Amino acid sequence: MKIGELIGIGNTARVYQWGKAEIIKIFHDQSSAMNEAKNAEIINNLKLRSPNYSGLVEYEGKIGIVYEKIDGPTMLWRIEPTERSISYNAKLMANLQYEIHNVENKLVPNLKLEIANKVNNSLEISDHEKQVILDLLNSLPDGNRICHYDFHPDNIIISPKGPIIIDWLNVLIGNQEADVTRTSMMIQSHSLPPNAPSWLMNRVLRELFNKEYLAEYIKLADLNDSFLERWMIPTLAARIDEMQGEYRQEIRNKLQLKLAL
Known part of the structure; x- marks a missing residue:
């Protein structure tokens, strides 16, 4: 079978039509493909x-993953630049993430281990900073929840059958607070997708979201918002x-400010 039209381009893969009812993600490197395939299963x-x-599947020497095609825009593009739309979709996203965190699983926690590996392997963080970060990480609770760990409005397709969550490449098992902190961090970042919608470029609306x-989310999970400070570093x-x-550099600056407090 030949690939169809290009549907989207991401950091790790290109997405094409695959037959009538499926899509194929053609990955830039094999390790990402194998990791996502393991998670997808x-x-x-x-x-x-x-x-x-x-x-x-293998296509022209590259690894591809075949998924059911989900029709509809992502939440990112469905949101209108109004307070009502921002509030509705932000709350919907929180409910969807809470739903993920409450799906039963018997998987082995690995979130803290993966964060520790990234910290240890980073050339951007000094040895002293690494020790401070790892000591803090070790003091945080493990948890055993499914964490998407790349949960944001562009990874939620609003389909005729309801919201569908995509891109499970980063999925980890650990504390739900870590997953929520990661999402909040990404929402607040200055990093924007190409041709970002107007609401996302508006800092006031983004902060409202x-x-x-x-x-x-805090209301649903009955949490205290202090977890955000604990997990942000x-x-x-x-x-x-x-x-x-x-x-x-933006992330580096934010990290240094947190470490200096």
């Missing part, structure tokens, strides 16, 4: 709002090497 066996996974999202540290140029 796990997610497929749990009761989650995710596309059906059909397996791995973050505020409404956090308030709804290791979350920023794990993010640095994922970014490039000015956005990497």
Whole structure:
């Protein structure tokens, strides 16, 4: 079978039409493909709002993953630049994430281990900073919740059958507070997707989205918002090497400010 039209381009893969009812993600490197395939198989066996996974294929020397095609815009592009739309979608996103965190699983926690590995391997963090970050990380609770760890409005498709969550490449098992902190950090970042919608470029509306999202999740989970400060330092540290140029420097600056407090 030949690939169809290009549907989207991400940091790790290009997405194409694959037959009439599926899409194929062609990855830039094999390790990302194999990692997502492993996660996709796990997610497929749990009761989650995710596309059906059909397996791995090789296409023109590259690894591809085939999924059910989900029709509809992502939440990112459905949100209107109004307070009402911002509030509605922020609360919907919080509910969807809370739903993920409450799906039963018997998987081994690995979130803190993965963060520790990223911190240890980073060339952007000094040895002294690494020790401070790792000591803080070790003091935080493990947890055993499914954490998408890349949960944001562009990874939620608003389909005719309801919201479907995509891109499970980063999925980890650990404390839900870490997952929420990561989402909040990404919402507040200056890093923007190409041709970002107007609401996302408006700092006031973006901060409103973050505020409404956090308030709804904290209410649902009956949490105290103090967890955000506890988890933000290791979350920023794990993010640095994922970014490039000015956005990497932004994360670096935020981390240094937190460490100085």
